[in-house]
Amino acid sequence: MSSRTFSPSDDLPGMVGGPPTLSMPADWTLSTAWQRAQRESDDGGAVNDAERIVSLSDGDDFHRVLWALKGRTLVAECDCAGHKYHGGWCAHVASLWWQWVRGSIVVAHLDTGREYPAPPSWLRLDDDPTAYEQLTPAELDALLSCDLGSFGVREFARYTDRAAGTIGNLLADAREKTEGCR
CATH class of the missing domain: 1.10.10 (Arc Repressor Mutant, subunit A)
Known part of the structure; x- marks a missing residue:
C-alpha cells in the first residue's frame, strides 16, 4: 500500500496545519448546527484526501472543510464563522460526521493512507494529532x-x-x- 501525501490547496493556504481537535458537544442533539446537519442534504463532495466541499441544501454557499484522520484523531476545520462560534461543530462539520457514521462517506487517514467508511474503534476526538508523528x-x-x-x-x-x-x-x-x- 502506498503512503498518501497531501498538499494544501492553493486557494486556502495554511488550511491544514494545526486545527483544534474536536470533542463531542454536550448539547449536540439540541443545537441548530446539529439539527441542520441531520435535516439538510449535502450537495458537495471530496476535493482531495483531506478536504471536502460541503453545500447544505438550505444554503446558497459552499464551504471547504478539512476532514481527515491524523494519528488517532479526526482533524476538522471549516472556513465558516459558525465553526469558531460552535467550538468546531458548525453545521458543515456536523453534516460530515453525520454522513460518516451513516456510511455515506469515506474518511482517509493522512498518515497511513487507509480509508475508513465508519469511525474506527480506536478514534479519540480530543487526541493530539501529532502524538504519533514519530512512527512510520x-x-x-x-x-x-x-x-x-x-x-x-x-x-x-x-x-x-x-x-x-x-x-x-x-x-x-x-x-x-x-x-x-x-
Missing part, C-alpha cells in the same frame, strides 16, 4: 489496527499481505516509540 506509516497502521483496533496480528498480516513476523516487528517498534503515549 506502517508502524502506525499496525498499532492502530492491532493494538487499538480489532485485528489480530495474523489476521492483519493476511489483510495487508505481509508476514506475521513483519507485523510483530512493526508493533514492537511502535510500542517502544509510544511507551506511555497511549
Whole structure:
C-alpha cells in the first residue's frame, strides 16, 4: 500500500496545519448546527484526501472543510464563522460526521493512507494529532489496527499481505516509540 501525501490547496493556504481537535458537544442533539446537519442534504463532495466541499441544501454557499484522520484523531476545520462560534461543530462539520457514521462517506487517514467508511474503534476526538508523528506509516497502521483496533496480528498480516513476523516487528517498534503515549 502506498503512503498518501497531501498538499494544501492553493486557494486556502495554511488550511491544514494545526486545527483544534474536536470533542463531542454536550448539547449536540439540541443545537441548530446539529439539527441542520441531520435535516439538510449535502450537495458537495471530496476535493482531495483531506478536504471536502460541503453545500447544505438550505444554503446558497459552499464551504471547504478539512476532514481527515491524523494519528488517532479526526482533524476538522471549516472556513465558516459558525465553526469558531460552535467550538468546531458548525453545521458543515456536523453534516460530515453525520454522513460518516451513516456510511455515506469515506474518511482517509493522512498518515497511513487507509480509508475508513465508519469511525474506527480506536478514534479519540480530543487526541493530539501529532502524538504519533514519530512512527512510520506502517508502524502506525499496525498499532492502530492491532493494538487499538480489532485485528489480530495474523489476521492483519493476511489483510495487508505481509508476514506475521513483519507485523510483530512493526508493533514492537511502535510500542517502544509510544511507551506511555497511549
